[in-house]
Amino acid sequence: MSTDSAETNDTRPQIEVTETAAERALALLDEEGMETTRAGLRLFVQQGGCAGLSYGMRFDGEPEEDDTVYNHHDLRVFVDPASLKYIEGSVLDYESGLQAEGFHVENPNVVSECGCGESFRT
Template sequence: MQDKEVQGMITITESAAAQVKKMKEEEEDPNLKLRVSVKGGGCSGLSYGLGFDTEAEGNDHKLEQNGLDVLVNSEDADVLQGVVIDYKQNMMGGGFTIDNPNAIANCGCGSSFKAATRTGTPEDC
């Protein structure tokens, strides 16, 4: 079931959803849910986390995107509002990209950012 307040919080493109489903199949656990998180670290202070979890925690928002069950901790919701997660393939391979309208600065590596409402702990890249 999807929380009202998380409708539109995160958009996972069809390409990203297909890649996550492929990774989920390799794990051979149909109960896995995609967890999207934010943690301290990276060049700009905050880093994204994408991983699998089997159960929601008490403070998680739950949503469904392109056939995926997605979990977001309520503490991360404000800096993830409006995020678009995509998967792009090129000659060098493929990878997830995250477009965050709340980011006021991004690291050149693309996995670290700074938000106006939350500071992190920058590390050397």
């Protein structure tokens, strides 16, 4: 059952997840032995980096009560209210190449990034 929707009635722009990112995250969840019907990827924003804000990701067993929960390609993504205001409308992708491999957030709210691309400002 692959639905691409928020599990809430939230009308704000959604966080999108590419199929590649979802497949990679689901494989990592499986490697961690986490139940993918309850667990998910937490995407958050934290203070840090030379531009002021940076992204964080981790796996959580279930969402917090006030999280917005998205479901894309069978991956659940949890976003807390404070982070959502910085990343709504973003796309989470997974890139694999000669120079780097990992998750990448394409955020339409970013007005500047640091030179290394690890932090941003909205």
